[in-house]
Amino acid sequence: MKKLTTFCASATLLASLLTATAHAEQFVAADNTIETNLCMAITENDSYNLRRTMREYRIGLRVVQNELSCNNMSTDQFISKHGLDNSAHSLRFDMNTETHIKDLSASANNLTILVSGS
Numbered sequence: 001m002k003k004l005t006t007f008c009a010s011a012t013l014l015a016s017l018l019t020a021t022a023h024a025e026q027f028v029a030a031d032n033t034i035e036t037n038l039c040m041a042i043t044e045n046d047s048y049n050l051r052r053t054m055r056e057y058r059i060g061l062r063v064v065q066n067e068l069s070c071n072n073m074s075t076d077q078f079i080s081k082h083g084l085d086n087s088a089h090s091l092r093f094d095m096n097t098e099t100h101i102k103d104l105s106a107s108a109n110n111l112t113i114l115v116s117g118s
Contacts, residue, residue: 025082026112034059035117039070042079043115047090065091070117082113 027043029036034057041053054064070078079088080095088095 027115028112030114030116033117035068035070036115037117038064038068039078039115039117042070042075042084042087042091043082045084045086047086050087050090061091065093068117071113071115 027040029040038053038057038059041050044050054061059068064075068075073081075091076088076093078084079091079093085095
């Protein structure tokens with residue numbers, strides 16, 4: 001009986017996690033340029049992958065911080081708009097200095113965002 005209860009609880013937890021990830025934003029690359037690939041690495045919100053992509057294209061931290069723009073926004077604006085905390089930390093952006101209001105009910109639908117870099 002104890003095993004059945006544990007199984008049901010874990011199945012419920014798994015279902016809720018899958019539902020939560022189904023409502024996340026999905027990013028799609030507009031083209032295959034270096035800038036877009038860097039923006040896509042930012043959207044993965046994975047510090048290791050972002051640094052690896054920067055090394056692969058031999059792009060420095062200052063270039064990504066000051067010159068890269070994703071969807072016609074500066075890198076820090078793009079990161080803060082989509083809540084990419086790990087990428088912000090990796091690029092040494094301080095996201096605690098700005099206040100943003102995020103509508104939680106608006107994020108309940110599945111949203112696909114086309115990403116382009118310049």
